[in-house]
Amino acid sequence: MKIVVDAMGGDHAPDVVIEGAIAAVKEYGVEVVLVGDQARIDALLAKSGFRSEKLTVCPSTEVIEMHDPAATSVRRKRNSSIVVGLKLVRDGKADAFVSAGNTGAAVCAGTLTLGLLPGVERPGIATVMPSLKGIFLIMDVGANIDPKPLHLMQYGIMAELYGREILGMKNPSVGLLNVGEEESKGTEFLKDSFELLSKTHLNYIGNVEGKHLFSGECDIVICDGFVGNVTLKVSESLGEAMQKFLKKHILSNPLGIIGALLLTSSFRKFKKDIDYSEYGGAPLLGVNGVVIIGHGRSNAKAIKNAIRVAKAEVEHGFTEKLVAAIESENVVLSHTEAPDVGQAADQGGARS
Amino acid sequence: MKIVVDAMGGDHAPDVVIEGAIAAVKEYGVEVVLVGDQARIDALLAKSGFRSEKLTVCPSTEVIEMHDPAATSVRRKRNSSIVVGLKLVRDGKADAFVSAGNTGAAVCAGTLTLGLLPGVERPGIATVMPSLKGIFLIMDVGANIDPKPLHLMQYGIMAELYGREILGMKNPSVGLLNVGEEESKGTEFLKDSFELLSKTHLNYIGNVEGKHLFSGECDIVICDGFVGNVTLKVSESLGEAMQKFLKKHILSNPLGIIGALLLTSSFRKFKKDIDYSEYGGAPLLGVNGVVIIGHGRSNAKAIKNAIRVAKAEVEHGFTEKLVAAIESENVVLSHTEAPDVGQAADQGGARS
Numbered sequence: 241m242k243i244v245v246d247a248m249g250g251d252h253a254p255d256v257v258i259e260g261a262i263a264a265v266k267e268y269g270v271e272v273v274l275v276g277d278q279a280r281i282d283a284l285l286a287k288s289g290f291r292s293e294k295l296t297v298c299p300s301t302e303v304i305e306m307h308d309p310a311a312t313s314v315r316r317k318r319n320s321s322i323v324v325g326l327k328l329v330r331d332g333k334a335d336a337f338v339s340a341g342n343t344g345a346a347v348c349a350g351t352l353t354l355g356l357l358p359g360v361e362r363p364g365i366a367t368v369m370p371s372l373k374g375i376f377l378i379m380d381v382g383a384n385i386d387p388k389p390l391h392l393m394q395y396g397i398m399a400e401l402y403g404r405e406i407l408g409m410k411n412p413s414v415g416l417l418n419v420g421e422e423e424s425k426g427t428e429f430l431k432d433s434f435e436l437l438s439k440t441h442l443n444y445i446g447n448v449e450g451k452h453l454f455s456g457e458c459d460i461v462i463c464d465g466f467v468g469n470v471t472l473k474v475s476e477s478l479g480e481a482m483q484k485f486l487k488k489h490i491l492s493n494p495l496g497i498i499g500a501l502l503l504t505s506s507f508r509k510f511k512k513d514i515d516y517s518e519y520g521g522a523p524l525l526g527v528n529g530v531v532i533i534g535h536g537r538s539n540a541k542a543i544k545n546a547i548r549v550a551k552a553e554v555e556h557g558f559t560e561k562l563v564a565a566i567e568s569e570n571v572v573l574s575h576t577e578a579p580d581v582g583q584a585a586d587q588g589g590a591r592s
Numbered sequence: 593m594k595i596v597v598d599a600m601g602g603d604h605a606p607d608v609v610i611e612g613a614i615a616a617v618k619e620y621g622v623e624v625v626l627v628g629d630q631a632r633i634d635a636l637l638a639k640s641g642f643r644s645e646k647l648t649v650c651p652s653t654e655v656i657e658m659h660d661p662a663a664t665s666v667r668r669k670r671n672s673s674i675v676v677g678l679k680l681v682r683d684g685k686a687d688a689f690v691s692a693g694n695t696g697a698a699v700c701a702g703t704l705t706l707g708l709l710p711g712v713e714r715p716g717i718a719t720v721m722p723s724l725k726g727i728f729l730i731m732d733v734g735a736n737i738d739p740k741p742l743h744l745m746q747y748g749i750m751a752e753l754y755g756r757e758i759l760g761m762k763n764p765s766v767g768l769l770n771v772g773e774e775e776s777k778g779t780e781f782l783k784d785s786f787e788l789l790s791k792t793h794l795n796y797i798g799n800v801e802g803k804h805l806f807s808g809e810c811d812i813v814i815c816d817g818f819v820g821n822v823t824l825k826v827s828e829s830l831g832e833a834m835q836k837f838l839k840k841h842i843l844s845n846p847l848g849i850i851g852a853l854l855l856t857s858s859f860r861k862f863k864k865d866i867d868y869s870e871y872g873g874a875p876l877l878g879v880n881g882v883v884i885i886g887h888g889r890s891n892a893k894a895i896k897n898a899i900r901v902a903k904a905e906v907e908h909g910f911t912e913k914l915v916a917a918i919e920s921e922n923v924v925l926s927h928t929e930a931p932d933v934g935q936a937a938d939q940g941g942a943r944s
Contacts, residue, residue: 268602281600307774309774309776349914355774363820366707370833370837371833372836372837382771385771385778385779386779417822419734419737419817419818419821419822422659422661424661426737426818427738427818428738444614449822449825450821450822450823450824450825450826450827450828450829451825451826451828451829452827452829453826453829453830454832454833455829455832456828463772465823466771466778466779466819467818467819469771469802470769470771470801470802470815470819470820470822470823471802471823471826472802472804473801473803473824474802474803474805474806474823474827475802475826475830476802476803477803477804477805477806477807478805478806478827478830478831479803479830479834480806480807481722481723481724481806481807482831482834482862482866484724485722485724485862485865485866486858486859486862489857489858489859489861489862489865490855490858492858493854493855493857493858494853496854496858497857498851498854499850499851499852499853499854499858500851500855501851502845502847502848502851502854503842503845503847503848503851503852503855505841505845506838506841506842506844506845506848506851507838507841509841510834510837510838510841513837513841514834514837521805
């Protein structure tokens, strides 16, 4: 199995990307192709002292920076690590693509280069988050900020399959993020999404509220990419703020240092509970190929885990199963209400 | 000054409401009118042993329950504590209304009973949240889940004035919650809202992301009521989950109890930092009168603080200042682009 990794993507690229790639080759035995600035990659590989025929380099001369506009950069920077890397997957020279770079560009290039799966109207990003009962998966967290109800229904199908196949969830519950639990809650868009989701074969539990996420009452949370993106970033921000609040009060307490020392292992486990780098990258679901998007701030461990997730998707034949799941639900739906899947060609507008 | 308190509103009503009202009379010297089931209130007052001519009861025979549908209940339960209490304010018999009951019903009854301020199209709820730099105010958190850009602009004006007058913020920065900082980010709705906000006299800093909220980079965060509601509930849920994560790891650590004992004062300050009951209730801004909405889970301290906030609004002549602020900005805007304020009469649809 060969996994392409965008060596130039992420706030700490290429250093941590190469470190994470080396760890993945050692630990998982996968082949990794690092795409990016050959001279810089070679220098870092030499410095690491690690050599393996499983770790190769594919040169690219351009970089889509973290704050570059997504669609424009993908069109203009044809020789960027993201575009070059995705073409290796499209052309069958590799099995999956991993990037911690510009998310919007990865979504846009992934959609344009690989195309969408049959019947899928829009791709979406699913992200694992911690809950008191383990983890939950939330989709979409930013690929599609102005979706239609059918997109949300398809996110439900794709995320649920991901939960079962890759995360090992048993009959995961699927909920629609809303401002109340009653079916009548929310905008017309949400009411229509509710109706479509309730027609699927999913274990659909209806509306869930923001307060239910971290208590773990729902395994798969479906929402539009705007709300999902805000939820993800608010959660990360609050998680960090709470650690800082706590640290401040511990340091201002004369007995605080001693107490904190006694609690070292507790604090370490606590940090691990809420550490996103544990969960690997976020899959871009709906494109015709395996694409994993890492957090911009990814460290080497996050890169390694993103490669692990990519490997799992390939091993499970996840893309093929996704095609079957989408087709099966679309067939069911077409007996009740034909989903508007004819517009799948209009896919260039994926936003983030 | 006379403040009406919905004795029947909240998960722990009427007990904690009466306890909070007594504390407010003692501490702030305000007159409080408790609206609700006279027999139950009298019994609780007798049990408390507190008697004062400043604490009176106005009987009402119906209760809008926490999960009743908002608009229907307000129309049908004409003798509910929420409707009866708001009529006291409308008829000039009291200066402000406080309820920890059904938020949707309070918004709906507040709008229908008091009417909207001149020029205001939709009311909104503003909520104070903690940040690493102190606090920030977010509006709307659920009164209006499908707003127009003009509503968001008016939320900016109202929340900013609240920040200055009631929260003591100096020249507060106002930001629009979005998925990126660039002006081009977000849906058409957000781009139009961005443009309207940038035409005001506010200290408008443009788009802010979810990750900027708790770091305290923006004093006033403007968003639609759907996103605001999810943000509020996700934050509360995560805050509680993190405390539980930490507790679990402390209890499973042999030295954990000793460490935790040494950190007692640190943990207490930490809990206070993130305790919403410290900040009082959330003002319903845009209606013609002072209305404070408490958290459903309000304890006595939260009720007392909600009464304190109501008192502050009355003392500052906040409603009159709000009218002037809205009029001033609407005049400015009408020179550039006439805001669609003619539809203010169509106000019955406030949702939550």
